[in-house]
Amino acid sequence: MTEARIPGVSALVFDVFGTVVDWRSSIIRELEAFGRERRLAADWTALADAWRAGYQPAMERVRKGEIGWTVLDDLHRETLEALLPKFGIGGLSKAEILHLVHAWHRLDPWPDAVQGLTRLKRRYIIGTLSNGNVALLLDMAKRAGLPWDMIFSAELARHYKPAPQAYRSVPNFLRLDPGKVMLVAAHNNDLVAAAREGLETGFVARPTEYGPHQTRDLKAEHDFDVVARDFLHLAELMGA
Amino acid sequence: MTEARIPGVSALVFDVFGTVVDWRSSIIRELEAFGRERRLAADWTALADAWRAGYQPAMERVRKGEIGWTVLDDLHRETLEALLPKFGIGGLSKAEILHLVHAWHRLDPWPDAVQGLTRLKRRYIIGTLSNGNVALLLDMAKRAGLPWDMIFSAELARHYKPAPQAYRSVPNFLRLDPGKVMLVAAHNNDLVAAAREGLETGFVARPTEYGPHQTRDLKAEHDFDVVARDFLHLAELMGA
Numbered sequence: 001m002t003e004a005r006i007p008g009v010s011a012l013v014f015d016v017f018g019t020v021v022d023w024r025s026s027i028i029r030e031l032e033a034f035g036r037e038r039r040l041a042a043d044w045t046a047l048a049d050a051w052r053a054g055y056q057p058a059m060e061r062v063r064k065g066e067i068g069w070t071v072l073d074d075l076h077r078e079t080l081e082a083l084l085p086k087f088g089i090g091g092l093s094k095a096e097i098l099h100l101v102h103a104w105h106r107l108d109p110w111p112d113a114v115q116g117l118t119r120l121k122r123r124y125i126i127g128t129l130s131n132g133n134v135a136l137l138l139d140m141a142k143r144a145g146l147p148w149d150m151i152f153s154a155e156l157a158r159h160y161k162p163a164p165q166a167y168r169s170v171p172n173f174l175r176l177d178p179g180k181v182m183l184v185a186a187h188n189n190d191l192v193a194a195a196r197e198g199l200e201t202g203f204v205a206r207p208t209e210y211g212p213h214q215t216r217d218l219k220a221e222h223d224f225d226v227v228a229r230d231f232l233h234l235a236e237l238m239g240a
Numbered sequence: 241m242t243e244a245r246i247p248g249v250s251a252l253v254f255d256v257f258g259t260v261v262d263w264r265s266s267i268i269r270e271l272e273a274f275g276r277e278r279r280l281a282a283d284w285t286a287l288a289d290a291w292r293a294g295y296q297p298a299m300e301r302v303r304k305g306e307i308g309w310t311v312l313d314d315l316h317r318e319t320l321e322a323l324l325p326k327f328g329i330g331g332l333s334k335a336e337i338l339h340l341v342h343a344w345h346r347l348d349p350w351p352d353a354v355q356g357l358t359r360l361k362r363r364y365i366i367g368t369l370s371n372g373n374v375a376l377l378l379d380m381a382k383r384a385g386l387p388w389d390m391i392f393s394a395e396l397a398r399h400y401k402p403a404p405q406a407y408r409s410v411p412n413f414l415r416l417d418p419g420k421v422m423l424v425a426a427h428n429n430d431l432v433a434a435a436r437e438g439l440e441t442g443f444v445a446r447p448t449e450y451g452p453h454q455t456r457d458l459k460a461e462h463d464f465d466v467v468a469r470d471f472l473h474l475a476e477l478m479g480a
Contacts, residue, residue, distance in 0.1 A: 073415065125378060134413040138365060138390055150378055150391055155413070173374040173395070175313065 008180055009200055012120055012238070013129035013152055013170050015161075015185035016137065018209040020117075020128075020146065021107035024048060030103035038096075042087045049211075050086075054079035059131060059160040069158050071133035077101045104132070105139035110206065114145050116231020123240040127152045129170055129183060131160050162193035171199070184234065188221045195224075202226040204234060248420055249440055252360055252478070253392055253410050255401075255425035256370035256377065258449040260357075260386065261347035264288060270343035278336075282327045289451075290326075294319035299371060299400040309398050311373035317341045344372070345379035350446065354385050356471020363480040367392045369410055369423060371400050402433035411439070424474065428461045435464075442466040444474060 017023045031044035058075035061067050080100060084092065092100075120126050127150040128137050137151045150173075154160045157169035171178045178198030185191050186206040195201050203220040204227075210216070220227045228234035257263045271284035298315040301307050320340060324332065332340075360366050367390040368377050377391045390413075394400045397409035411418045418438030425431050426446040435441050443460040444467075450456070460467045468474035 071415075125382065133415075134390065135415045138414070142365065142389060149382060150374065156396060174378070175311075175373075175375045 009124070009182045009238075010176060011125035011127065011170070011174055011181045012202070013127045013181060013183055014117075015183065015187060015190050016128050016130035016132055016140070017107070018206055019184065019186040019204060020113050021109050021140065021144070022206075022209070023052065023104070023107050024209065024211060026107040027051065027103055030100070030106065034096075034100060040089060042089055047083060047087050050083050051076070051079055054083070063160055063163060071135075071155055072131055073101055073104075073133055073136055076104055102139070105136050106143055107140055109144045109146060110230070112230040112232050114147070116235050118147055119235040120231070120238060120240045121147050121149065123238070125149050125174070127170070129161070129166070130154070131166075161190060164193070164197050167194045167197040167199055182225065187217050191224055192222060195222075200225045202228065202234060204228050204230060249364070249422045249478075250416060251365035251367065251410070251414055251421045252442070253367045253369035253421060253423055254357075255423065255427060255430050256368050256372055256380075257347075258446055259424065259426040259444060260353050260368075261349050261380065261384070262446075262449070263292065263344070263347050264449060264451060266347040267291065267343055270340070270346065274336075274340060280329060282329055287323060287327050290323050291316070291319055294323070303400055303403060311395055312371055313341055313344075313373055313376055316344055342379070345376050346383055347380055349384045349386060350470070352470040352472050354387070356475050358387055359475040360471070360478060360480045361387050361389065363478070365389050365414065367410070369401070369406070370394070371406075401430060404433070404437050407434045407437040407439055422465065427457050431464055432462060435462075440465045442468065442474060444468050444470060 014020050027048040028045050031047055034040070035042060035044060058079050062070055077097060081097065084090065117126055127148050129152045130137055131154045133155045134151055134153050137153060140146065141148055141151070152170050152173065154166050156173070157166045159165035161167070167183070168178070171181045174181065179200060182200035182202050183191060183194035184202040184204060186204055186209060188203070191201040191203060201224040203224045205217070205219055207214055207218050226234065226237050228237055254260050267288040268285050271287055274280070275282060275284055298319050302310055317337060320337065324330065357366055367388055369392045370377055371394045373395045374391055374393050377393060380386065381388050381391070392410050392413065394406050397406045399405035401407070407423070408418070411421050414421065419440060422440035422442050423431060423434035424442040424444060426444055426449060428443070431441040431443060441464040443464045445457070445459055447454055447458050466474065466477050468477055
């Protein structure tokens with residue numbers, strides 16, 4: 001961990017779910033609004049958490065080759081469709097399911113995100129590096145005002161993080177040495193996997209990503225290149 | 241041709257070389273500046289035109305499978321290295337060659353481009369769809385202030401336009417019907433190929449792209465969906 005600006009880094013790419021946007025509050029808000037409109041009662045918070053709990057297992061099926069390449073929108077739909085009956089919700093139309101799946105396109109950024117990214121953009125190439133698909137990340141950026149220079153996605157590499165190919169794809173597209181690219185994430189395991197491919201690493205804690213009782217990723221557990229409190233602090237540390 | 245806003249289009253993607261940026265004036269300017277610094281005399285205008293004349297033949301080697309997938313930066317370098325001796329230029333270092341190849345990252349936009357795109361971005365997803373590689377298009381956008389939401393490139397599809405895969409890649413990434421995506425270009429053949437894949441088409445004439453004696457692409461030669469004088473006119477026609 002250093003408090004000095006990293007010399008030689010010319011691009012910052014960001015994990016998105018949890019790092020840039022507060023997926024949990026946003027999905028709960030979306031489900032509750034849907035419930036009110038449709039006059040449905042359910043434990044929407046539990047559904048949001050169960051939906052997210054299905055995220056890694058769904059990607060694992062792709063990683064292991066059990067199913068072919070499948071974008072996150074489709075994995076989100078499959079996970080939701082399996083959960084709805086367990087939460088006592090039935091009879092939704094295709095359009096309603098799609099509306100809920102697209103809730104992941106309408107996530108709100110953490111309060112510091114847009115301002116921090118706008119500062120960082122003046123000095124660095126800034127992009128996503130997310131398991132979200134391009135359409136999801138693009139819709140999210142336009143709605144939330146996230147000023148990305150480029151949307152890098154597992155979809156472009158056709159490998160979900162933490163597969164090495166996902167991390168390598170960014171310096172490959174940018175034609176930069178991996179050490180000129182920094183991954184910024186709120187998750188220790190994401191950064192460890194990025195460092196293994198030679199990327200620089202920046203940790204930003206998001207201690208309420210999983211709600212008030214979060215136990216994981218409360219702090220940097222490895223010797224990352226930069227550790228910041230939020231994106232404004234990150235901009236400051238990076239000289240932007 | 242219609243003067244009415246196209247209903248249902250939600251994304252506009254732009255050919256870049258010639259349509260968004262004035263490659264010829266920019267490359268001549270870059271070569272002349274290099275010549276002054278290095279105290280080299282040559283017909284820089286002729287070199288710029290010869291370099292561009294090698295563009296389609298270089299991509300054709302990839303399209304025909306004579307060589308594997310090769311990004312445009314590398315094709316530009318190979319073409320330049322073959323031309324330099326013919327123009328009496330020798331002894332350049334690797335760094336100097338790279339500086340010249342990267343002149344294609346430093347192209348200036350046509351005077352209406354940034355303002356037109358900024359207007360269009362309020363209402364539509366706007367992106368590139370160029371044979372330029374991602375790094376080239378990204379560097380260009382940052383230098384020129386081109387406000388892309390997304391950089392789509394032949395590099396993502398690993399097929400150079402006018403291969404069908406290049407056009408199809410955009411609705412595929414955006415998860416939109418092809419008819420919801422419009423290609424904007426100053427070249428009739430690019431738009432004809434896009435229309436064949438179901439994209440909407442917008443023609444913007446750039447009558448001095450190839451210099452004062454340009455003979456091709458002076459006007460729309462087919463029944464494109466929109467024909468505009470420049471990007472401001474395009475924004476007006478598209479209701480943005």
